[in-house]
Amino acid sequence: MVNRTDEELLPALAKGDEAAFTVVYRRRQGAIYRYALQMTGSAETASEVTQEVFLALMRQGSGLSAERGSVMSWLYAVARRQVLKLLAVERRYEAMGEDEVGPMVDPREEFESADLRAQLRALIPTLPPAYREVLALCVVEEMTYGEAARIAEVPEGTIRSRLHRAKAMLAERLAPAARRMA
Secondary structure, three states: OOOOOOOOOHHHHHOOOHHHHHHHHHHHHHHHHHHHHHHHOOHHHHHHHHHHHHHHHHHHHHHOOHHHOOHHHHHHHHHHHHHHHHHHHHHHOOOOOOOOOOOOOOHHHHHHOOOHHHHHHHHHHHOOHHHHHHHHHHHHOOOOHHHHHHHHOOOHHHHHHHHHHHHHHHHHHHHHHHHHHO
16 A cells, blocks of 8 residues: 555545555655644644644545545645634734734844754744745745645745745845844
């Protein structure tokens, strides 16, 4: 079973085959977790989302078909819905007066870390969800614009412009630390 594609495993998944589920889980859970982590900024929430995605696969796997799309696209779509649902709940509990961009990273923390990757990991969760999503899909998961557009359910051009804007936001937020270090 390990040599079969996810789509070739669909009939076995539909029958509730535990071995087929295990193969897909082991193959795909890391990517789903990374996506959820980039979107939420929380390891605990990413684990919860990943668990919900694979519970959905167990419950709804019989409804999947290769003609309607790849298993991976379906998993990302479920993860996306879970993340957006959790972010909507989280947003209701945010403090009054906080702007849409979210909380800024404390500048002192930026100076403590000379590692650019660490700074970026800290800044990505401060972006609005649509921009975090495109970074997670296109940069972290290295998807094409078309793949990301199908998962995010937006036109490919929207993915391109969101990615451009997300990179600009990150550069803008990194600029003060870079000027001080120069």
